[in-house]
Amino acid sequence: MSRVDAGDVDTPDREIRLVKNPDGQWTARDLRAEVTAQGQSRAAALDDLDAVVEAIDGDGGRAPTDEEIRDLGVDPQTAGEQSDDLPDVLQ
16 A cells, blocks of 8 residues: 655645545545545545544554543453454454
């Protein structure tokens, strides 16, 4: 997969495809970086796409907070104690 430097998100050779979905959401796809993001509006989809490009380049993203983990229905203590071993079905 080709990567886009976070500083290059607005370069002239960046090609983005923007589509309005039947459910009203928008999908933005960076053709060079080969990543996709969705949002409730065009602007939100483009903002989310920029965040994805920055994250894959290593300049973006962060570890989730305990509150965010709890919002997903997972106990942060339990999640932190689990091993990195894959379940048998995924090995």
